[in-house]
Amino acid sequence: MYQNVVDFIQDIYKTKEFLPLHEPRFFGNEKKYVNDTIDSTFVSSVGKYVDQFEQMIAKFVGAKYAVATSNGTAALHIGLKLVGVDETCEVITQPLTFIATANAISYCNAKPIFVDVDKETLGLSPEKLELFLKEFSFINSDGECINKTTNKTIKACVPMHTFGHPCKIDEIVNICDRYNIAVVEDAAESLGSYHKGKHTGSFGKIGVFSFNGNKIITTGGGGMIVTDDEALAKRAKHITTTAKVPHPYEYIHDEIGYNYRLTNLNAALGVAQVENLDIFIKKQRELACKYNTFFQNTDIEFVKEPKNSKSNYWLNAVILKDIQQRDEFLEYTNKRGIMTRSIWRLMNKLEMFENTQCGDLSNAKWLEDRVVNISSSVIL
Numbered sequence: 042m043y044q045n046v047v048d049f050i051q052d053i054y055k056t057k058e059f060l061p062l063h064e065p066r067f068f069g070n071e072k073k074y075v076n077d078t079i080d081s082t083f084v085s086s087v088g089k090y091v092d093q094f095e096q097m098i099a100k101f102v103g104a105k106y107a108v109a110t111s112n113g114t115a116a117l118h119i120g121l122k123l124v125g126v127d128e129t130c131e132v133i134t135q136p137l138t139f140i141a142t143a144n145a146i147s148y149c150n151a152k153p154i155f156v157d158v159d160k161e162t163l164g165l166s167p168e169k170l171e172l173f174l175k176e177f178s179f180i181n182s183d184g185e186c187i188n189k190t191t192n193k194t195i196k197a198c199v200p201m202h203t204f205g206h207p208c209k210i211d212e213i214v215n216i217c218d219r220y221n222i223a224v225v226e227d228a229a230e231s232l233g234s235y236h237k238g239k240h241t242g243s244f245g246k247i248g249v250f251s252f253n254g255n256k257i258i259t260t261g262g263g264g265m266i267v268t269d270d271e272a273l274a275k276r277a278k279h280i281t282t283t284a285k286v287p288h289p290y291e292y293i294h295d296e297i298g299y300n301y302r303l304t305n306l307n308a309a310l311g312v313a314q315v316e317n318l319d320i321f322i323k324k325q326r327e328l329a330c331k332y333n334t335f336f337q338n339t340d341i342e343f344v345k346e347p348k349n350s351k352s353n354y355w356l357n358a359v360i361l362k363d364i365q366q367r368d369e370f371l372e373y374t375n376k377r378g379i380m381t382r383s384i385w386r387l388m389n390k391l392e393m394f395e396n397t398q399c400g401d402l403s404n405a406k407w408l409e410d411r412v413v414n415i416s417s418s419v420i421l
């Protein structure tokens with residue numbers, strides 16, 4: 042059985058060599074634009090590619106404003122700061138996510154709360170969110186959502202679109218609106234994914250993307266904050282660029298800012314990659330379609346895009362019967378040069394988040410034991 046999977050993957054990638062999980066692809070203007078930054082000497086924090094990259098992403102996502110950052114984690118950190126998350130606050134997120142989501146909450150000195158995911162979307166469950174808020178929170182006279190257990194303000198919620206599959210983000214935003222909780226969407230994995238025809242990352246007050254080397258398109262390292270709120274966008278630009286007040290020759294900074302800029306060199310790569318984003322998405326979806334057909338004749342389940350959604354299928358995933366099968370599958374494929382990986386260890390099981398408040402996490406636990414990522418590099 043597992044040999045059939047290995048044969049199939051080696052066949053579609055036309056190689057018996059080592060296959061990484063997700064390699065970047067450069068087939069457009071990448072070298073031209075990167076060389077242009079070198080020729081012009083504008084390789085660092087100033088240059089036309091940063092502005093251009095921001096405009097292209099804003100347009101693609103359908104957001105009014107986009108602010109580039111040095112990586113997706115930095116974008117999340119600033120996104121949370123912008124909606125007012127600080128040491129007096131708590132932030133709801135899912136336990137099944139990449140560590141950056143939970144780390145960004147900690148950078149604000151806030152505490153996370155882990156609420157379960159849906160089996161269908163792998164993302165935050167609106168039903169479980171509503172249940173948690175009903176049981177554990179109340180709205181105080183200032184309209185703030187207060188956690189009954191800790192007496193702290195639940196300020197924000199960070200749903201994540203796992204592997205590019207959109208979660209039920211419209212329902213989540215609705216619930217959060219009722220409880221006065223700001224939604225910061227971790228759309229790091231979901232550039233090119235839509236829920237009910239609207240781009241992921243454009244539902245919440247703020248959306249965040251990543252352009253790390255393993256994402257659907259890359260700047261080497263990079264991130265983006267998107268929003269429709271002009272004031273938030275301006276503040277995002279300000280505090281990610283050391284909070285410098287414009288002045289012809291003096292250095293004046295009006296608050297503690299961050300050096301979270303994306304360099305022009307990185308942005309040049311990004312502009313070239315966005316030019317081909319439609320091709321990346323089309324090819325990823327074609328690959329997923331092949332996997333789907335193949336796995337239909339096996340007893341391994343292929344993870345498909347949720348209802349009412351169009352996924353970029355950034356990372357393909359399968360669901361094994363149980364943890365023993367999962368481990369056998371991981372052993373078998375990795376030994377034969379096909380890189381496969383289990384889904385993340387749940388955040389609440391990691392040492393630094395051991396004492397975190399959690400809702401019922403039965404879906405996340407079920408998925409943690411069974412989900413495996415398989416080869417997902419774009420086949421051109």
Ligand SMILES: *Cc1c(COP(=O)(O)O)cnc(C)c1O
Pocket residue numbers: 112113114115138139141142201227229230251252253263264
């Ligand atoms: C990649 C990723 C990020 C941000 O990653 P960076 O490497 O900092 O760009 C954040 N959240 C999730 C879910 C991710 O997959």
